[in-house]
Amino acid sequence: MRPSAFPLVLCAVLGLAASATPASAADKYSGFLCCNLRTDGSWASDNNYAENGKRILPVGTPVEVTGYGRYRTHIRVDGQKQSIGNDYSRDLDDAAFTKRWVVTEDPKTKIAGYPEKIKTAIANAQITKGMTREQVLMSLGYPMSSENPNLDAKIWRYWRSSFSEFQVQFNGDRVSDVTTDPQTKNLIWVD
Incomplete structure (x- = not known):
């Protein structure tokens, strides 16, 4: 590398490092x-x-x-x-x-307008047929992105515990079913 190019390369590397900083006081x-x-x-x-x-x-x-x-x-x-x-x-x-x-916006404002069955499911960290993706997120949290890189996917994988996986199935934007063992389904699914 030419000596005169070194400062430019160093600035570029430092600039990339600064832009990779995950979060700041802001x-x-x-x-x-x-x-x-x-x-x-x-x-x-x-x-x-x-x-x-x-x-x-x-x-x-x-x-x-x-x-x-x-x-x-x-x-x-x-x-x-x-x-x-x-x-x-x-x-x-x-x-x-x-x-x-x-x-930054309080989700309880949206929840107040949901049908009672949906409100109850969210309050109990459960899901039911017909819930939207947003309602599932409110109830269960985000699925791990390492297992669910695409939130538009037809199936989201969750775990109730390290040994208890369940899959939320969507038809479009709405929950159609859950696939899991009977015990786990009983804990997370509301008919």
Whole structure:
């Protein structure tokens, strides 16, 4: 490489490194949880497993994004520190991951206009036939992008626990069925 080209290459590399920074102080904001999110009190993973000892932070819970760590978004909920772990959606940078889970418009406004059966399913982190993709997201959270790279797909894969997979099937934009074992279906599906 010619000596005179080195500063240009260095600037280009540094510029790329700066543009690859996942999130910044400018990405701190107040908003609402897009979806039901299961937490142990301080940590929630994007797998959103329904494990013993976890409680649901309901869709529409006011939160404040306070910062970022390695594959995690730090939030404050009711004055308490929490982190949302980007464990299975690492193809998304911190800002994109956070914007999925923390939205600026309160989803409860939309939920108020839904039929009672849909409202109840969302409140219980369950799904039912005829729900829209948006309603499924509110109820179950985002499916892991590592397993679901396309949110327009006919099937979304979720796990209730590490051993309990289920697949939400869509006909267009509406849920048509769920495929899983009978025990898991009983926990997540409302007839």
